[in-house]
Amino acid sequence: MAEKIRILCIDDEARILRALKALFREHEVHTTSDPKLALLWAKSKDIDVVVCDQRMPQMLGVDLLREIKQVQPRAMRLLLTGYSDLTAVLASVNESEVYRFINKPWDNTELRDLVTQAANIARDVPILPSAPISDSEKEQARRTASVLVIEDDPDTQNRLREILGAHYTVRFANNAERAMQLLEQHETGVVISEAETNAGDWTTLIKLLKQYHPQIPTVVITDRANAQLAIDLINEGQVYRMLIKPVRMGTCRLSVESAIGHYWQLKQNPQALRRFSVSAPKSTGGLLPTWLSGGLLERIKKLPRRLLGSMA
Amino acid sequence: MIWILAILLLLAAAALIWLWLARARLLVEHQSASEALKRMQTTQSQVMHTNKLASLGQMVAGVTHEINTPLGFLRSNAQVVTELLEEHMQIVGKIASALGKFEQVDLAQPQAQEALRRLLPKMQAALKNDERIAESRALLHDALEGVDQISSLVKNLKGFARVDRDGQELWNVNEGVESALMIANHQMKDRIEVIKNLESVPLVRVMPSQINQVFLNLITNAAQAMHERGTLTVSSRRNGETVEIEFSDTGSGIPSAVLPKIFDPFFTTKPVGEGTGLGLSIVHKILTSHQGDIKVHSTPGHGARFTVILPVDHAALKSHSAITRDPA
Numbered sequence: 181m182a183e184k185i186r187i188l189c190i191d192d193e194a195r196i197l198r199a200l201k202a203l204f205r206e207h208e209v210h211t212t213s214d215p216k217l218a219l220l221w222a223k224s225k226d227i228d229v230v231v232c233d234q235r236m237p238q239m240l241g242v243d244l245l246r247e248i249k250q251v252q253p254r255a256m257r258l259l260l261t262g263y264s265d266l267t268a269v270l271a272s273v274n275e276s277e278v279y280r281f282i283n284k285p286w287d288n289t290e291l292r293d294l295v296t297q298a299a300n301i302a303r304d305v306p307i308l309p310s311a312p313i314s315d316s317e318k319e320q321a322r323r324t325a326s327v328l329v330i331e332d333d334p335d336t337q338n339r340l341r342e343i344l345g346a347h348y349t350v351r352f353a354n355n356a357e358r359a360m361q362l363l364e365q366h367e368t369g370v371v372i373s374e375a376e377t378n379a380g381d382w383t384t385l386i387k388l389l390k391q392y393h394p395q396i397p398t399v400v401i402t403d404r405a406n407a408q409l410a411i412d413l414i415n416e417g418q419v420y421r422m423l424i425k426p427v428r429m430g431t432c433r434l435s436v437e438s439a440i441g442h443y444w445q446l447k448q449n450p451q452a453l454r455r456f457s458v459s460a461p462k463s464t465g466g467l468l469p470t471w472l473s474g475g476l477l478e479r480i481k482k483l484p485r486r487l488l489g490s491m492a
Numbered sequence: 493m494i495w496i497l498a499i500l501l502l503l504a505a506a507a508l509i510w511l512w513l514a515r516a517r518l519l520v521e522h523q524s525a526s527e528a529l530k531r532m533q534t535t536q537s538q539v540m541h542t543n544k545l546a547s548l549g550q551m552v553a554g555v556t557h558e559i560n561t562p563l564g565f566l567r568s569n570a571q572v573v574t575e576l577l578e579e580h581m582q583i584v585g586k587i588a589s590a591l592g593k594f595e596q597v598d599l600a601q602p603q604a605q606e607a608l609r610r611l612l613p614k615m616q617a618a619l620k621n622d623e624r625i626a627e628s629r630a631l632l633h634d635a636l637e638g639v640d641q642i643s644s645l646v647k648n649l650k651g652f653a654r655v656d657r658d659g660q661e662l663w664n665v666n667e668g669v670e671s672a673l674m675i676a677n678h679q680m681k682d683r684i685e686v687i688k689n690l691e692s693v694p695l696v697r698v699m700p701s702q703i704n705q706v707f708l709n710l711i712t713n714a715a716q717a718m719h720e721r722g723t724l725t726v727s728s729r730r731n732g733e734t735v736e737i738e739f740s741d742t743g744s745g746i747p748s749a750v751l752p753k754i755f756d757p758f759f760t761t762k763p764v765g766e767g768t769g770l771g772l773s774i775v776h777k778i779l780t781s782h783q784g785d786i787k788v789h790s791t792p793g794h795g796a797r798f799t800v801i802l803p804v805d806h807a808a809l810k811s812h813s814a815i816t817r818d819p820a
Contacts, residue, residue, distance in 0.1 A: 195634040199565035202572045202631055235557070235682045262564065263557030263678060284564035288571045 184208045185299040186225055190218045190244065191233035191260065196284075200231060203288055204295065215239040222252040228302040229295050231282075234261040234268050242268060245276040253307050256298035256455075258282055264407040273414055273422045274435075279455075281411045305454045308445045318437075321444040325369025326351055327436060330359045330382060333374070336401070336427070340372065343429050344436060356385055360479050363389075368396055369443040370420075370436055375402040375409060383409065387417040387458065392480050394418065394457045395446045397439040401427060418458050557678040558645055562638035569631040569638075576624040576631075583622055587615045648674045652704050662695045662805055665703070665737055669726055672707035679715045680724065689727035693735045697805040702778045709771045710739045710798050717743025717796065733804050734784075740797040746790040754788065 185207040189200045197211035210225055212218050215238050222230065230248055234241035245257045259272050262284040272278045279298055282291060313321065326349035331337050337352055344350050351366065353359035362368070371389060373382050386398050397420035400413055413419045420442060421435040446453060590611060597604045652671040673686060680686065714724050722742040729736055746754065757773040779786050783803050790796035 193561055193565070195565045195638065196561060198630065198634055199568040199572070202576075202627060203568055205572075205627075235678070237682060240682055260564075262560035263553060284560040285567040286564060288568055 185295065186210070186228045187231065187295060187299075188212075188218060188221055188225065188227040188229070188255075189231045190215065190236070190241070192236040192238075193233070196233065196260075203291065215244045218244060219247055219251060222248045222255060227252055227255045228299040229256050229258065231258045231260055231295070234259055234264075240268070240271075242271040242276045242278075245272070245278060249276060253310060254302050256302045258294065258298065260284060260286070264411060266407045266410060269407050269410040269414070270422055270424070273410070273419055278414065280415050283411075301454050306449065306452050307455070308442070308449055308452050312438075313441045313444050317444060318441065321369060321440050322348060325367050325440065325443060327370045327372060327440075328353065328359065328362050328366075328368045330354075330356075330371065330373040330385070331401075336374070336425075339427055340432070343427070343432050347433070348436065348440070356476060359385070360476055363483055364479065370399060370439040371396055372399045372401065372436070375400050375413065383413060383417065386413065386419070388477065388480055390417045390419075390456075390458050391460060393483055394453050395443060395450070397421075397442050397456075399423060399435050399439055401425060416458055418456050554675045554678045555645060555649055558674070559642055562641045566635050566638040569635045573628045573631050573635075576628045580622055580624045580628075583618055587618065590615070645674070651700075652708075653701060660697050660699055663698055663700045663703075664695055665693060665735055665802065666690045666728055668700060668704045668707050669728060669737060672704055672711055673726070675708055676711040676715060679712065683721045684715060684718055685721075685723045687723060687725045689725065691727075691729045693728050693730050694804045696735055696782075696802045698782050698802060703782070703800075703802070706775045706778050706800060707737070707739075709775050710800070713771065713798075714739055714741035714743060714796070717741055717745070719744070722795075730804070731801075734801050735804055737800040737802075738797060739800075740795065742795040745792040745794055746788070746796050747792050748790075751788065751790060755786070 185204070187200075187204050187207055187209045189197055189209060189211045190213070191197050191200075191211075192213050194213065197213070201209045201211055208225075210221050210227070212221070213236070215236065218230075218232075221227065230245065230252075232241040232245055232248075236244075241259050241261070245259065248255065249257065256279045257276060258280050259276075259278045260282045261268070264281070264283070269281070272281065280294055282294070327344060329337065329340050329350060329352045331340070331352065332354040337354075341350060341352075349366075351362050353362055371386070373386055375381075375383055375386075386400065389396060390398065398417065399421045400417075400419050401423045402409070403425035410419075410422060413422070420439050423432060423435060446456070594604065594608065599605065599608070648671045651667065652675055669688070669690060673688075711724065711726075718724075718741055724742075725738075725740045727736075727738045727740070729738075755772050755776040776786055779800060779802070785801040787799045787801065788796060789799075
């Protein structure tokens with residue numbers, strides 16, 4: 181990048197701030213422990229990338245990032261954290277829509293690459309319109325794109341049918357093969373999936389779908405209080421929303437409505453896609469589960485041409 | 493006579509049989525009672541163990557958070573300083589090779605002197621203005637502080653868990669308050685202000701690991717009672733032949749109907765799955781076994797105040813009164 185990246189770092193530990201400033205010494209780094217000042221600077225200094233600590237005495241990182249998103253929407257938001265409780269992770273997905281989650285202690289090379297990548301996106305990739313789509317567009321989106329539920333538990337299936345059936349075309353798959361068939365045959369606006377079930381781990385499928393089809397937002401349902409699983413799903417799956425079981429009607433419907441809107445906006449603004457992209461998942465160590473062997477990966481890769489004529 | 497004797501014998505035999513039966517019944521009762529006692533002791537030790545594990549989990553969470561921050565800048569600084577030194581070495585290398593060229597030159601020559609005169613200030617400036625060394629020094633300074641931070645955490649942790657000893661010892665309660673606060677810090681850091689009023693108090697003879705557990709339990713309860721922001725005030729003082737440690741929060745308080753039950757086993761107001769209902773009953777048990785006590789005062793809506801009372805060790809008391817007479 182020819183121009184210096186403008187980075188804003190917020191942490192209550194001055195030594196973390198000095199370390200980050202030294203790490204990004206080739207760039208324009210602004211550091212502060214004061215959330216109010218950070219909010220002011222985000223706009224006035226035209227920040228590209230925000231690196232924010234989660235636990236600070238005055239304010240939680242996720243809350244600050246949510247506010248920064250309002251004033252400087254093009255900036256990419258990274259959350260830095262020493263210990264992740266699930267509440268913080270959920271808020272970072274559902275409210276602050278963070279780009280990546282970084283654990284302390286971080287790896288310098290990884291963090292530099294990540295910030296460079298985020299800065300490129302912040303500068304080159306346009307943002308989606310902040311206003312939600314109109315009612316007529318909503319209606320159109322609802323008619324065009326369906327909701328795919330990957331779930332093998334009949335109770336949860338019924339629950340979701342109850343909540344969403346009247347409003348959306350909802351299709352159910354209880355295995356990967358069936359999910360692929362539905363994705364091939366129908367334009368899908370949202371994928372709702374369980375993170376882990378008795379049938380196995382769905383997170384790899386979620387991550388791979390996102391890798392090749394970042395336009396489809398995923399809503400993940402989980403009953404496990406596992407913060408690391410959630411972090412991986414953010415970093416490698418750019419999960420759009422995360423719901424904890426038992427699924428509540430209100431939050432679920434809101435999440436799906438917001439996700440369909442997101443899909444529709446991306447369909448109209450495909451140039452914004454890179455903001456939601458991920459690279460190949462790392463946490464699986466490059467090994468794919470056996471169910472992916474039967475040509476499923478090839479089928480995942482081939483999906484877009486069939487579905488998104490207007491985008492491809 | 494014989495009849496009387498026979499009757500007496502019969503009576504004696506009956507009494508003996510009765511006694512024998514009573515003894516047998518007592519034996520059975522005793523056996524079942526001691527079995528019940530054994531069962532209760534096992535349950536109790538299981539409960540204590542579970543509670544110990546729960547506080548171990550809390551401890552790990554707390555320490556992970558506290559250690560990862562210094563580890564974060566330590567790791568980063570070590571790598572950055574390496575880079576800065578490499579860059580600095582490149583400057584030094586360039587200067588050395590520039591100077592090396594003069595080895596083959598006759599320095600008596602005026603051109604050589606002129607060239608050297610032009611070169612020297614540049615070299616001097618390059619070395620003097622290289623901020624990498626000053627920056628490295630600052631980063632290393634932070635790194636050393638980070639190491640100290642981690643060391644004191646580990647020391648605190650050892651003091652808290654007492655992994656290396658487990659018995660009664662003469663102990664300063666303020667030490668325990670400090671280490672319990674450190675362990676609980678991650679539950680409070682972002683929202684609760686902690687005020688410490690720790691006076692110099694005489695030593696108590698206790699099992700520190702147990703009293704630490706009491707302190708951690710009371711601090712955790714206080715943190716959970718303050719849903720949003722709040723203040724936790726921890727004070728210690730001497731009161732006659734006892735030491736009092738007070739934990740006062742600005743949380744939701746305890747309803748007066750609930751107050752008499754809070755030290756009962758299995759009583760909890762927390763949602764199912766969140767509280768075992770054993771915390772405060774174990775606190776009470778630990779303090780009773782130390783000939784201590786716990787008192788609670790609460791105004792619903794305005795927080796709660798728990799006061800831990802421990803007897804002063806008499807030997808320590810003498811030396812302490814010597815200390816307190818000291819005007820300093």
